[in-house]
Amino acid sequence: MTATHSLAAEELTLAYGERLVIEGLDLVVPAGSITAIVGANACGKSTLLRSMSRLLSPRAGRVLLDGKAVHRMPAKELARTLGLLPQSPIAPEGITVADLVGRGRHPYQGVFSRWSREDDAAVAAALEATQTTTLADRAVDELSGGQRQRVWIAMALAQQTDLLLLDEPTTFLDVAHQVEVLDLLTDLNRTRGTTIVMVLHDLNLAARYADHLVALAAGQIHAAGTPAQVLTEDCVRAVFGLDSRVIEDPTSGAPLMLPLGRHHVDTPAEVSPRG
Amino acid sequence: MTSVDSVPTPGAALVRRPGSVRFLWLLAVVAALGLLMAASVAIGSRGVGWSDILAALGGSSETIEEAAVTKRIPRTVLAVVVGGALGLAGAVMQGVTRNPLADPGVLGINMGASLAVVAGIAWFGLFSATSIIVTAIFGAALAAVFVYAVGSLGRGGPTPLKLALAGAATSAALTSFITAIVLPRGDIAANVQSFQVGGVGGATFATITPVLPFLAVGLVISLLSARSLNSLALGDELAAGLGERVALARGVAALGSVLLCGAATAVAGPIWFVGLVVPHLCRLLVGVDHRWLLPFSALTGACLLVASDVIGRIVARPGELDVGIVTALVGAPFFIAVVRRQKVREL
Ligand SMILES: Nc1ncnc2c1ncn2[C@@H]1O[C@H](COP(=O)(O)OP(=O)(O)O)[C@@H](O)[C@H]1O
């Protein structure tokens, strides 16, 4: 089982040049659980994850891992505790699955150290957990979207971090593969206690799979809590500018959001969304 | 998951890399280099017999034939050293910029080195070997920074095509600067000619020795960057997530490649396309792992330049073509092929 690590943002302000994206944000990631971050396009979700894995320095405030500012920690030490799977990672042309997953071992290797048995074992375990062992010798270019996403997750697993940040891990996947990826992440969380923070676009899948839901709007946290507390009609209107009905999902008990557009519904939205 | 079970998982055997295949390729390339070096000593614009070669290798240079062979030995060494440096520098640059078109020639870096040396000779009376080498490295670094900055302007940052265009435009401008400096200066024309078209003819061990320390430092820095380049290849975000200090890693690797191509240009003048062709070839042979790709690119670069030099001596008998012209003739079509095939996607 994993050690529990606390991850939090304090008064965090993030900007690109003059452009403020996140302003004075406070966030606590519950250890050992699954947190989903939702919000409109370009509201700063990726920016927030980038800062948590210290690619982006805060303009003000701090990101704290176990009480220490991540931007002061040695890079590889942080990378052994906290992993990030970005929104659009790049697979070098022609790279094999095994080679790609092996690159997740980077934080464990110095300039001179050689590939070790632990590295081999970690890669093998990651392939197995994601059911990609049989793909090990295939080129990543040749895989289907769902397979490729599993391989990327395998790479993140080979990094053996107790905390895993994933930016839109289900985007571009069909619904069956989305569910498959989310099930896989849930397995990880349940069997190893990995703390997972992920950005999701599908509110209903987010509500079903997350223990903790964070809705981001205008560079701030609009609401955070259990899915039932957060995913409300008011929240959807405030965050996405969309009228909706929220009912109980008969299959899971989680809240289920049904969007109301201007057409094809009994009580259409009166104004166009985002007026 | 603080520890992985120490019992090997069933999949462990499957994920072991096919190291033996790469090792065979390594032997093949080393053997090819040996053969090419022998050919380079044996073949020239003047035909010589085996007895002359053996005598010359033994240190004798009494007959014209023996003297010709004696001159081919340092020339061969220089082709190995410069080809290796350019092949390696190209592989590092392609990794640093994630750009399949990166090459010390295409990016204008070799012309930067050349211009700096020519200006130094014309205006400051630069003479000593070390001052020329340092000036060349300085010029290479300036050109690299300039081209990267220009190529990064506008949307999307330094895309492959923008970088290549910025490099080509810069090369063209630098080439005309060199001409403008040299034209009114009949007195230095002979000294600087080798900085207009690259070549290895006329090399002596005295001209080669001073550059070796610089190349050695560039070689070590470049090879030690292999792991960083492997993580940078996954994109900056993922590299940072894997504990790479992205800007630092990029800077260090770039420094290594600038040292290599600056120093190489200082002894052999600007040579195009070796750094472009070689890494692509090596990726086909040994894959995308820089720990293999970098040493392989150095060896293959040496092979390519020695071979090009030999070809240049054969096709233009009784004269000879500068090796810089031969590599350009081979490399230009290759450049076009890479652009067409990849639709210039990022590495
Ligand atoms: N590298 C960057 N440079 C400048 N602005 C950026 C950069 N990355 C993102 N932005 C801007 O920051 C805002 C938030 O982006 P992002 O965090 O990617 O949003 P999200 O992931 O929520 O869709 C957007 O307006 C975007 O245009």
Ligand SMILES: [Mg+2]
């Ligand atoms: Mg995003």
